[in-house]
Amino acid sequence: MSLKKAAAAIRKNKTFLISTHTNPEGDALGSELAFYILLKKLGKTGILMNEDDIPYGYDFLPGVENIRKYKSNIRNLKFDCFVVLDCSDLKRTGEVYRINPENKPIINIDHHISNQYFGAVNCVDPHASSCSEIIFRLYKEMGVSFDSQSALSLYVGILTDTGSFRYSNTTSSTHKAVAELLKFGLNVSQIYKNTYENIPYQDIKLLSQVLPTMKRAGAGKIAWFQLRHNLLRNKKLSFDLTDNLLSFARSVKGVEVCILFKENLGVRNEVRINFRSQGKVNVNDIAFFFGGGGHKTASGATVHGNIDSVRAKVIARVKKSL
Numbered sequence: 001m002s003l004k005k006a007a008a009a010i011r012k013n014k015t016f017l018i019s020t021h022t023n024p025e026g027d028a029l030g031s032e033l034a035f036y037i038l039l040k041k042l043g044k045t046g047i048l049m050n051e052d053d054i055p056y057g058y059d060f061l062p063g064v065e066n067i068r069k070y071k072s073n074i075r076n077l078k079f080d081c082f083v084v085l086d087c088s089d090l091k092r093t094g095e096v097y098r099i100n101p102e103n104k105p106i107i108n109i110d111h112h113i114s115n116q117y118f119g120a121v122n123c124v125d126p127h128a129s130s131c132s133e134i135i136f137r138l139y140k141e142m143g144v145s146f147d148s149q150s151a152l153s154l155y156v157g158i159l160t161d162t163g164s165f166r167y168s169n170t171t172s173s174t175h176k177a178v179a180e181l182l183k184f185g186l187n188v189s190q191i192y193k194n195t196y197e198n199i200p201y202q203d204i205k206l207l208s209q210v211l212p213t214m215k216r217a218g219a220g221k222i223a224w225f226q227l228r229h230n231l232l233r234n235k236k237l238s239f240d241l242t243d244n245l246l247s248f249a250r251s252v253k254g255v256e257v258c259i260l261f262k263e264n265l266g267v268r269n270e271v272r273i274n275f276r277s278q279g280k281v282n283v284n285d286i287a288f289f290f291g292g293g294g295h296k297t298a299s300g301a302t303v304h305g306n307i308d309s310v311r312a313k314v315i316a317r318v319k320k321s322l
């Protein structure tokens, strides 16, 4: 991992376009906001731009109002460097990468094992718990001090990507980073509440409606959910709901792999698949087979086709890997 090269590229340049993946969550947003503050502290300029809106519940993060939404008519945006955070490949930014027609150098900072090393500088560590943990190291590398806002952003990124320090990506360096961030007056119970215990009533109702539809396969080692169009139409499915469903599935005794199949709204015959593994099965490999990627224990893919036939193919593939 080349923290030094990333630091050198930051020192050398003045203005940076910063983006992350579509459907951003805690780690994506936390990394962006902390990176933005890092630049400010170095007397440089950051332009934050995402394809998607800030998801429900993350507006408590400091500086989210600085994140601009991508529009296809944005032209003549001047910057020296394009910083891509928490993205395994450039197209995970959605359309935002198109804002770089002059091919300004890309700084790729990420922790996905499926990362494509698409940058001029690639600061990739698949062993890091989160992209936020790598940004933490970048602050240290550059000798930039934290404050309550950067600490909060990075803490939320690490908290969410480790499933509140429960997943196997949680290491002693993760806890060391968090120990340092906590010195900046973070209210952990309030942060937890803002992040996880702030689900709209109607989403909990939807969750309670979907939970009984959990199915199993592979002699109880696979648990899966299927969300169809009609269930989601006119309801904004918050990321929390996806994560909650998978959380329930992974807490079932004997389950090794959990899968959520979701018909994408607005696109005919497109299915979003999210995988979680308890550790024995490498779901990055499975997602990769279907054109996606991620981590060994959490990954995703978008597949064209009818949801029932997609599901049959995916479950057959997962069964083989059990």
Ligand SMILES: [Mn+2]
Binding pocket: 027, 028, 086, 111, 130, 131, 161
């Ligand atoms: Mn991440």
